[in-house]
Amino acid sequence: MSINRRAFLKSSAASLALAAASGCAHTQTSQAQPHVVVVGAGFGGATCARYLRMWDPGIRVTLIEPNPHFTSCPMSNWIIGGIQSFDALVKSYDKLPKLGIQMVQDRVTRVDAEKRLVHTEGGGKIAYDRLVLAPGMEWMTETVRGFDEGYQAKKVVHAFRAGPDTLLLRKQLEAMPDGGVFVIASPPPPGRCVSGPYERACMAAHYFKQHKPRSKIIMLDGHIDVVSKGPMFKAAWKELYPGMIEHRPNNLAVAFDHKTMTVSTEFEDVKGDVVNIIPLQRAPKLCKDAGVRNDALDRWCGIDYVTYESTSVPRVHIIGDPVLSNMPKSAHVSNNQAKICAAAIIDLLRDRQPEPVPVIGSTSYSVTSDKTSGAIAVVMRYNPEKKVYERQPEGGANPLHSELDFAYGLSWHENIWADTFG
Numbered sequence: 001m002s003i004n005r006r007a008f009l010k011s012s013a014a015s016l017a018l019a020a021a022s023g024c025a026h027t028q029t030s031q032a033q034p035h036v037v038v039v040g041a042g043f044g045g046a047t048c049a050r051y052l053r054m055w056d057p058g059i060r061v062t063l064i065e066p067n068p069h070f071t072s073c074p075m076s077n078w079i080i081g082g083i084q085s086f087d088a089l090v091k092s093y094d095k096l097p098k099l100g101i102q103m104v105q106d107r108v109t110r111v112d113a114e115k116r117l118v119h120t121e122g123g124g125k126i127a128y129d130r131l132v133l134a135p136g137m138e139w140m141t142e143t144v145r146g147f148d149e150g151y152q153a154k155k156v157v158h159a160f161r162a163g164p165d166t167l168l169l170r171k172q173l174e175a176m177p178d179g180g181v182f183v184i185a186s187p188p189p190p191g192r193c194v195s196g197p198y199e200r201a202c203m204a205a206h207y208f209k210q211h212k213p214r215s216k217i218i219m220l221d222g223h224i225d226v227v228s229k230g231p232m233f234k235a236a237w238k239e240l241y242p243g244m245i246e247h248r249p250n251n252l253a254v255a256f257d258h259k260t261m262t263v264s265t266e267f268e269d270v271k272g273d274v275v276n277i278i279p280l281q282r283a284p285k286l287c288k289d290a291g292v293r294n295d296a297l298d299r300w301c302g303i304d305y306v307t308y309e310s311t312s313v314p315r316v317h318i319i320g321d322p323v324l325s326n327m328p329k330s331a332h333v334s335n336n337q338a339k340i341c342a343a344a345i346i347d348l349l350r351d352r353q354p355e356p357v358p359v360i361g362s363t364s365y366s367v368t369s370d371k372t373s374g375a376i377a378v379v380m381r382y383n384p385e386k387k388v389y390e391r392q393p394e395g396g397a398n399p400l401h402s403e404l405d406f407a408y409g410l411s412w413h414e415n416i417w418a419d420t421f422g
């Protein structure tokens with residue numbers, strides 16, 4: 001994967017120069033050419049920026065992202081199983097500026113909703129008519145005592161943001177002796193990709209089966225059962241990895257001792273040779289500071305489900321993982337929400353009524369081996385009276401994994417990356 005960093009930096013520099021030309025206070029906005037600023041170039045943010053420009057080229061779009069390229073969480077478990085190379089996860093932002101999107105390589109540190117400005121780490125101040133926050137997730141590592149210490153000591157990672165930690169987890173498994181124990185501790189929903197931990201167990205088992213067949217995987221699950229694609233995962237574990245994966249439900253990790261490599265739940269202490277703890281999650285601090293992380297538990301961002309505008313801060317829209325909803329927190333859903341949000345923003349800016357009953361689709365594939373996957377597909381329609389997305393009766397999970405779903409899953413990845421990044 002070639003990454004044209006120069007194009008990215010060139011467009012970032014151009015945007016910053018524009019800000020500087022206006023006294024470094026802010027870029028100008030006008031309703032004739034309204035300015036939408038999007039924060040975070042992941043599945044939600046990049047899709048939203050693309051569709052805003054494609055559907056209404058009269059809108060100026062600035063996309064702010066600290067990283068020079070994107071690393072995909074979907075397919076990252078494949079690295080754990082050794083069935084894919086890390087390069088396949090890295091996606092270029094090169095095509096986005098070609099659509100006229102101004103890319104700024106920086107991190108947003110503050111939203112001034114009153115002045116309609118975002119502040120960046122690099123000292124930029126960028127004005128907006130409408131702001132879209134799509135910064136993904138933050139991990140509540142403080143809910144697992146000792147996690148941060150273990151992380152500093154490089155003994156434990158969650159690897160639920162794809163990157164160096166994904167590779168570290170793979171290396172830890174490579175270094176584990178045959179006959180060792182791999183502990184995966186996962187939280188109850190809502191959270192990012194609830195099927196991810198079970199897929200990860202499959203991938204670790206796939207690797208162990210070939211190279212360390214006496215090894216074992218213990219899943220400490222914070223939920224009362226396998227959250228997603230349950231019958232499929234259980235059947236696949238029995239068929240492909242008999243006796244290797246032990247699923248212990250209702251067993252949320254609350255502490256980790258990196259000196260003894262022990263995970264504690266309310267009920268038991270479990271020692272592992274390699275430990276992977278995925279803590280509870282919430283919308284990032286940026287959302288809290290902006291006043292949009294506003295639910296009773298101080299975890300998620302309440303939105304109007306038609307426009308994705310915050311229920312507490314006008315002109316600020318939130319999409320993707322940070323949203324308070326009953327929708328899955330997935331790349332597919334973030335990508336769909338981004339299009340609904342883009343269409344609604346265009347309607348609002350052009351004095352039109354946004355579509356009152358949006359419909360969202362979600363398809364998710366989980367690999368169970370290097371040849372097989374399970375799949376689930378659901379459709380959710382917004383019910384304006386109940387103010388909730390209702391799952392339509394059609395759809396659901398396939399009961400068994402298959403080679404056909406593996407092929408479809410491969411295409412799904414290619415399609416979602418193309419639809420998000422061009």
Ligand SMILES: Cc1cc2nc3c(=O)[nH]c(=O)nc-3n(C[C@H](O)[C@H](O)[C@H](O)COP(=O)(O)OP(=O)(O)OC[C@H]3O[C@@H](n4cnc5c(N)ncnc54)[C@H](O)[C@@H]3O)c2cc1C
Pocket residue numbers: 039040041042043044045064065066067070072073074075076077106107108109134135136137159160161162192193196284286319320321322329330331332333334363364365
């Ligand atoms: C192991 C694993 C497997 C998965 N598999 C699937 C799958 O098969 N299918 C599926 O649909 N989903 C899958 N997911 C879930 C999916 O990755 C997430 O739900 C999705 O990435 C959420 O999209 P997002 O746009 O909300 O956040 P992200 O994609 O995380 O993007 C957020 C972006 O915001 C940027 N950002 C953060 N803070 C700032 C800031 N202050 N300023 C500027 N930019 C900022 C980040 O750098 C990042 O680029 C998986 C997740 C994991 C962990």
